[in-house]
Amino acid sequence: MSAPASSLLRVVGFLVALEIASGVLQGYYTPVYSDIADRLGVADADVNWFEAAQLLVSALCVPPLARLADVWGHQRVLVLATAVTAAASWAVAFAPSFGTFLVAWALQGFYVVWLPLEVAVIHRRTAGSPRQHLLTRRAAAVLVGALEIAVIAGALTSGVLVTAIGMTGLLTLPAIVVTIVLVAVWFGVEHVPGESSGGHDLAGLGLLTTLLVAVMGGLFALRLLGPTSPVPWLLVVLGLALLVPFVRRERGLTEPLVDVRLMAVRAMWPVQLTAFLFGMSVLGAQIPLSTFARTDPAVAGYGLGADAAFVSVLIGAYVICMATGALTLPLTSRLLGERGALVAGALLVGVGYALFLPFHDSSAQLVTNMAVAGLGSGALVAALPAAAAAAAPPERTGFATGMTNATKTVGGAFASAVFAVALASTGSLEGPDLGHAPLGGYLVVWTVCALAALAAAVSLLLLPRTPTAARAAARAGDAASG
Numbered sequence: 175m176s177a178p179a180s181s182l183l184r185v186v187g188f189l190v191a192l193e194i195a196s197g198v199l200q201g202y203y204t205p206v207y208s209d210i211a212d213r214l215g216v217a218d219a220d221v222n223w224f225e226a227a228q229l230l231v232s233a234l235c236v237p238p239l240a241r242l243a244d245v246w247g248h249q250r251v252l253v254l255a256t257a258v259t260a261a262a263s264w265a266v267a268f269a270p271s272f273g274t275f276l277v278a279w280a281l282q283g284f285y286v287v288w289l290p291l292e293v294a295v296i297h298r299r300t301a302g303s304p305r306q307h308l309l310t311r312r313a314a315a316v317l318v319g320a321l322e323i324a325v326i327a328g329a330l331t332s333g334v335l336v337t338a339i340g341m342t343g344l345l346t347l348p349a350i351v352v353t354i355v356l357v358a359v360w361f362g363v364e365h366v367p368g369e370s371s372g373g374h375d376l377a378g379l380g381l382l383t384t385l386l387v388a389v390m391g392g393l394f395a396l397r398l399l400g401p402t403s404p405v406p407w408l409l410v411v412l413g414l415a416l417l418v419p420f421v422r423r424e425r426g427l428t429e430p431l432v433d434v435r436l437m438a439v440r441a442m443w444p445v446q447l448t449a450f451l452f453g454m455s456v457l458g459a460q461i462p463l464s465t466f467a468r469t470d471p472a473v474a475g476y477g478l479g480a481d482a483a484f485v486s487v488l489i490g491a492y493v494i495c496m497a498t499g500a501l502t503l504p505l506t507s508r509l510l511g512e513r514g515a516l517v518a519g520a521l522l523v524g525v526g527y528a529l530f531l532p533f534h535d536s537s538a539q540l541v542t543n544m545a546v547a548g549l550g551s552g553a554l555v556a557a558l559p560a561a562a563a564a565a566a567p568p569e570r571t572g573f574a575t576g577m578t579n580a581t582k583t584v585g586g587a588f589a590s591a592v593f594a595v596a597l598a599s600t601g602s603l604e605g606p607d608l609g610h611a612p613l614g615g616y617l618v619v620w621t622v623c624a625l626a627a628l629a630a631a632v633s634l635l636l637l638p639r640t641p642t643a644a645r646a647a648a649r650a651g652d653a654a655s656g
Contacts (some may be wrong), residue, residue: 185296192474197320197325199329202331202332205333207475211572227279228279229390229587231284232580239287243576244569253356258351261281262281263278266349280557289559291575293317293575295575297563311557315504322552323497378423378424388409388410392405393467393587442521446581448633448634449513452627462597464489468480498552499552515559520550520630521554523630524624524626526545526547529543531617562574563575589626
């Protein structure tokens with residue numbers, strides 16, 4: 175094995191460790207949410223605040239951290255984000271109240287920047303190689319495969335240990351895992367100075383923060399107050415109105431926080447739009463899937479009446495298919511081309527959720543539908559950061575890959591609000607359907623996910639066919655707007 179190949183393999187190995195920690199964070203807590211609520215003395219419904227707070231922090235932290243990575247170096251920002259996540263994980267384990275737990279849980283959202291920055295590290299490490307894009311895709315597939323396997327392992331581990339050890343001990347284990355990988359990334363991934371320059375655009379960061387807080391706050395207010403209240407809509411309109419001064423400012427800077435010119439070129443905007451549309455299903459549709467499977471058909475007239483164990487199996491099957499879709503990305507890219515593999519992934523997601531509309535009456539049907547959607551989802555999770563890196567100049571890879579996670583998070587938040595309204599209880603104060611969402615609400619969820627994925631597939635058809643063409647398109651866009 176050559177020295178460069180050995181060095182790349184070593185770096186990927188340390189980054190795989192980081193994705194294992196990411197998978198633990200994403201899968202470990204899911205089976206014990208009710209136990210966490212009991213420990214904090216709150217109702218199960220208050221657990222929804224965890225998702226809301228973490229999505230908000232995730233959306234806010236990715237753009238500045240991605241920009242900082244291009245200036246400081248990707249490894250340094252990986253270390254910073256991992257250190258914040260480790261500290262937050264320890265605070266989650268020992269939080270004495272709901273408020274402190276909520277703050278700590280929100281700060282765990284820094285982990286969302288890991289995968290895009292890992293892809294940027296690999297893309298930078300393979301610079302100069304004629305196989306750069308192939309190596310980046312293969313490494314991204316391995317990272318996502320490790321992530322999905324760790325999600326399953328984390329969920330199974332907490333499910334087994336919840337009755338064996340106390341809650342403090344149970345919640346300490348993720349903190350230990352993240353702390354170990356912090357040391358691994360600190361010493362195992364070499365620092366390479368960033369290629370970008372300029373200041374940190376604090377005014378732009380302030381505008382972006384206000385914009386995202388307003389829009390996300392409006393979406394979460396929609397969940398709480400409903401669509402008839404003017405407050406959510408006013409917040410969303412305020413946030414969208416701030417786009418105008420924000421874009422004008424960023425276009426006028428040589429080194430902006432958000433490179434809106436790069437975001438607008440043909441090689442980039444379909445990737446970022448796909449990430450937004452994909453976030454609707456991969457982040458927004460999982461809780462509705464769980465509640466649908468748990469609903470008793472004898473009471474509500476639909477659902478499977480499944481227990482928590484079956485839901486774990488359902489989620490496990492979905493995650494296994496995601497891992498398969500990610501790990502087979504190099505093969506599908508070779509057979510269909512880079513653009514074709516992205517389009518195929520989006521189509522699989524769309525078909526998987528469309529299958530729910532006629533087929534949702536048995537366990538076999540739900541598993542089949544989620545398997546189809548999972549294969550496409552895994553391919554997109556691995557391919558989108560790599561496609562963004564291929565379309566960006568070397569000094570912007572951290573920003574480009576990071577924005578795929580930021581737009582995906584905003585898409586998930588938007589869908590979460592829409593789905594919450596669609597699944598609102600019938601409001602019946604008596605009768606057997608008390609507290610159950612109408613079946614029509616679930617049909618809305620699946621329809622939105624299917625249409626969003628199909629729209630993503632159409633937008634991806636506008637991408638250049640190859641990474642070389644994507645890079646040329648990005649350069650042409652820079653020249654035209656410069």
